[in-house]
Amino acid sequence: MRTPVRRFRIRCAAPAAALLAALGCARHVPPEIPVGPLSAVETIAEQVSHTTALLQAVSAVNDSVVWVSGHRATWVRTTDGGRTWVPGSMTGPDSTLQFRDVHAVDADTAYLLAAGPGDSSRIYKTTDAGRSWQLQFVNRDPKAFYDCFDFWDPTHGVVVSDAVNGRMIVMRTEDGRHWDRVPDDGMPAALPGEGAPAASGTCLVVGGRSAAWFGVEGAASARVYRTSDRGSHWSVAGTPIVSGSNSGIASLAFRDERHGLALGGRLLDPGDRSDSTVALTADGGATWTLVSRPTFSGAVYGAAPVPALAGYYVAVGPKGLDWTDDEGLHWKSGSTAAFWAVGFASHHAGWAVGPGGRIVRLAFELPRTGPAAPPRP
Numbered sequence: 001m002r003t004p005v006r007r008f009r010i011r012c013a014a015p016a017a018a019l020l021a022a023l024g025c026a027r028h029v030p031p032e033i034p035v036g037p038l039s040a041v042e043t044i045a046e047q048v049s050h051t052t053a054l055l056q057a058v059s060a061v062n063d064s065v066v067w068v069s070g071h072r073a074t075w076v077r078t079t080d081g082g083r084t085w086v087p088g089s090m091t092g093p094d095s096t097l098q099f100r101d102v103h104a105v106d107a108d109t110a111y112l113l114a115a116g117p118g119d120s121s122r123i124y125k126t127t128d129a130g131r132s133w134q135l136q137f138v139n140r141d142p143k144a145f146y147d148c149f150d151f152w153d154p155t156h157g158v159v160v161s162d163a164v165n166g167r168m169i170v171m172r173t174e175d176g177r178h179w180d181r182v183p184d185d186g187m188p189a190a191l192p193g194e195g196a197p198a199a200s201g202t203c204l205v206v207g208g209r210s211a212a213w214f215g216v217e218g219a220a221s222a223r224v225y226r227t228s229d230r231g232s233h234w235s236v237a238g239t240p241i242v243s244g245s246n247s248g249i250a251s252l253a254f255r256d257e258r259h260g261l262a263l264g265g266r267l268l269d270p271g272d273r274s275d276s277t278v279a280l281t282a283d284g285g286a287t288w289t290l291v292s293r294p295t296f297s298g299a300v301y302g303a304a305p306v307p308a309l310a311g312y313y314v315a316v317g318p319k320g321l322d323w324t325d326d327e328g329l330h331w332k333s334g335s336t337a338a339f340w341a342v343g344f345a346s347h348h349a350g351w352a353v354g355p356g357g358r359i360v361r362l363a364f365e366l367p368r369t370g371p372a373a374p375p376r377p
Contacts, residue, residue, distance in 0.1 A: 040364040055353035057201030060345035069099035101201035121146035147198035162195030191219035200302030200341035217248025255305035265299035291328035296320030302341035
């Protein structure tokens with residue numbers, strides 16, 4: 001939806017993290033390290049994006065290759081872990097597009113989702129590192145507004161639009177080139193006003209080989225839709241997250257197919273301190289339980305699990321960046337700068353992005369536990 005695009009001007013130092021992206025025919029999910037009482041240590045490094053556009057989505061292939069996208073038809077790419085970023089943008093009539101989601105396959109291949117009403121919603125693909133882009137889809141329905149997409153592998157993906165005529169719209173690709181609408185008979189009825197916030201590219205996420213989830217806002221209940229067959233059929237569950245106009249779920253973050261967080265809040269209220277901002281599931285999204293909100297005020301726009309670290313997630317919003325090591329029961333402040341999106345390649349390579357071309361790298365390192373000291377005489 002249109003709601004999560006309002007700019008908040010905040011000047012502070014900041015941290016970040018980056019999206020676990022697919023490489024090859026299936027996602028590689030590293031085994032989790034049970035951290036126990038040991039808490040990983042975060043480190044933060046600000047990087048130079050060479051753009052001043054609002055950056056709204058991030059996708060990392062590995063610790064070196066990362067793609068970022070944003071407003072003014074902008075994308076930014078690094079192949080050296082962020083030491084150097086190379087920006088690009090579309091010109092002419094397309095220069096006003098808002099690339100609110102990006103999915104990276106490798107250093108040369110990536111997809112961009114332009115979000116907006118009518119034909120402002122589009123999907124592009126490059127296979128030559130952004131030197132040229134193939135337009136794969138243009139939305140012709142003036143009532144539709146495509147919000148976010150995700151991919152199980154380089155050629156199989158799914159995208160969601162706000163509700164039209166009483167149903168959320170889902171399309172998918174099975175060849176990385178063509179996008180086809182999923183029949184409405186597999187989609188539950190939408191609530192009045194229901195839509196998926198196009199805030200960070202994480203209102204829809206996939207898991208495993210065939211699971212996907214998307215969250216919604218703007219209705220009487222903040223709900224999560226889920227599928228186990230790559231979008232052919234969906235079920236929907238309510239959450240205890242605050243709901244109503246400009247309120248609901250903006251981001252989903254799943255560490256596996258059963259465990260995840262739904263995050264959001266009052267999306268246009270930067271001073272909000274509602275406790276109904278983050279919910280936890282341990283059954284794949286069938287049921288949800290409230291946990292603690294981050295320390296920063298306002299809504300959460302983006303979130304991501306930290307790969308390989310059990311219970312670790314990072315959440316970002318226009319008023320800051322926080323992280324948790326216990327599934328959202330407690331949060332630690334990492335920054336009070338404004339961020340829209342966050343994602344990881346590994347637990348020591350993540351990126352968060354936001355207004356004014358902001359990009360920062362965030363790493364979590366486990367404390368070193370050397371050999372035990374010899375007993376004192």
